[in-house]
Amino acid sequence: MLDLKVGLMPLSKAKQAEWMREYRKRKEDAMFEYRVKTGRCPICHREGPIHHHHQDYNKPKETIACCASCHMKIHQCLAGTQRTTSNPYINPLVKLGIDT
Numbered sequence: 001m002l003d004l005k006v007g008l009m010p011l012s013k014a015k016q017a018e019w020m021r022e023y024r025k026r027k028e029d030a031m032f033e034y035r036v037k038t039g040r041c042p043i044c045h046r047e048g049p050i051h052h053h054h055q056d057y058n059k060p061k062e063t064i065a066c067c068a069s070c071h072m073k074i075h076q077c078l079a080g081t082q083r084t085t086s087n088p089y090i091n092p093l094v095k096l097g098i099d100t
Contacts, residue, residue, distance in 0.1 A: 026060050041067035043092040055098075066092065 011019065041049045043066050051071040052063035063095070077091035085091040 001059060030092075039065070041070055043067070043070040044094050064093070064096070064098070 037050050038048060040047055041050070046067050046069070048053075048067050050065050051068055052065055052072050053071050054060065055062055073092050077093075081085065
C-alpha cells in the first residue's frame, strides 16, 4: 500500500484508506461525467476521441477537452519533458489562452 504522508508525519492505515476512498470517488465522478467521446479538438482541430485534461482534480467537472495527442503534450509541457531538439512544440494550453 502507498505510504502517503502529510508533511513529515505518515498517515495511519485508516487515514490512508479514507484518502484512497475520497480519491477514487473524485476520479469516478470525473470519469462518469466525461466519458471518451468523438469530436473535434479545440487546439489542433483534429477529429477523433476526446480526452479531458484536469487542471485541478479537486474540481472534477472543470476540464479542458482535447485530443489524445494534445493531452499528452499538455502533460509533457507541465512536467518539463517536452522535446526541445528538432521540432519543439509549445504548450497547447497557451494556444487556448490558458496561463500555465
